[in-house]
Amino acid sequence: MAVRMLINGVAADQVPALDRGLAYGDGLFESIRLVDAVAPLWSRHMRRLVESCGRLRIPPPDTMQLWSEVLEVTRDMPHSVVRITVTRGIGERGYALPAAPQPMRVVAAFAPPQVADSAYAQGVRMRVCDIRLAEQPLLAGMKHLNRLEQVLARAEWSDPAIAEGVLCDSHGRVISATMANLFAVVDGMLLTPALDRCGVAGVARAEVLAACPQTQVGALTLDALLGASEVFLSSSVRGILPVRSLDKQDYPVGGTTRQLQQHWRDLGLRWSRADE
Missing domain, CATH: 3.30.470.10 (Aminotransferase class 4, branched-chain amino acid transferase, N-terminal domain)
Structure with a gap:
């Protein structure tokens, strides 16, 4: 490399x-x-x-x-x-x-990571990780150097068809993916987990919140996530990635995801060849 x-x-x-x-x-x-x-x-x-x-x-x-x-x-x-x-x-x-x-x-x-065009068009597959994030409000939100929880979470699977894992806290609340923040449309409302006790407050997440000020920030249960009509990930490195499935639950690629992908292109950030 x-x-x-x-x-x-x-x-x-x-x-x-x-x-x-x-x-x-x-x-x-x-x-x-x-x-x-x-x-x-x-x-x-x-x-x-x-x-x-x-x-x-x-x-x-x-x-x-x-x-x-x-x-x-x-x-x-x-x-x-x-x-x-x-x-x-x-x-x-x-x-x-x-x-x-x-x-x-x-x-x-x-060099930027290689992400297939199909991931942006059709979405990625995810799984729920077994490891739980420890709560430490003094460090919550920061991107500090200790990423051992994420390292161990990523070690839980080797299936190349699974692109990401969902991380929950010790109470079972959804926090994020291993390398991205997570958003879900539940009952017509865009939601993202609160990160005041653990997790990283990503800059791409901040951009989404600025572009979609109606987003609710709060607790997100795994049951609510599994019942969502639309799920996507935000990452400053990979952009806006639709979630195609979480374990056995499938999701369509929704309109909010597409609008935010266009927002990223308008910012001048291009990932797939279709954006060139």
Whole structure:
């Protein structure tokens, strides 16, 4: 996998073994989709990054400097995904915060993931994961570096026909997919789970909420999800993906999903060849 990477602004591909991001997951990351050196959701990514740094008491990076580094690593790449990682940097052994932290930033560019055109047209298949997300309101919403719950969830299946898994919390409430936020149309109303106790508040989710202000944010049970008339996923990397089925429950691709796919195209974000 070819990767272009800058570590603290310098071309490199190794991080210090004593970095707190490696030792403790003490940091954050953003995965940003670019098309022709344009990142339409950039401001949302930076807002979440800066706010999350504040919550973790990590000095935030200079967003203009980050943008300059993003342009450097994506030079001559018409389509790319950039991962920006910010850690608290090197610290002495132990959990105590360094008195004078020196955060580390990693800006890396990758080729975008391969998603079949049929996934955008006809939808993807999902399953319900066995693992349950732990609740921690202090970390809820942030895209912090500890993704072990998602790693273990994704390890639950190997069937290539299953693209994603539904994650619930310890009370059985639906929270998200492993790599995306989830929306459902239930009784004619667009719903998405509240993320005040666990889960990641994605920037694509924020864009959907801005485009569809009538969306209800709250508790979503698995029974309600299975009874929905329309389900889709939102991801800053993959866009708007219809859900074709969840375990044995099938769903049609609905009008709200199609409208939001068009909204993504209007933003300048293209995924399938049909969008070229």
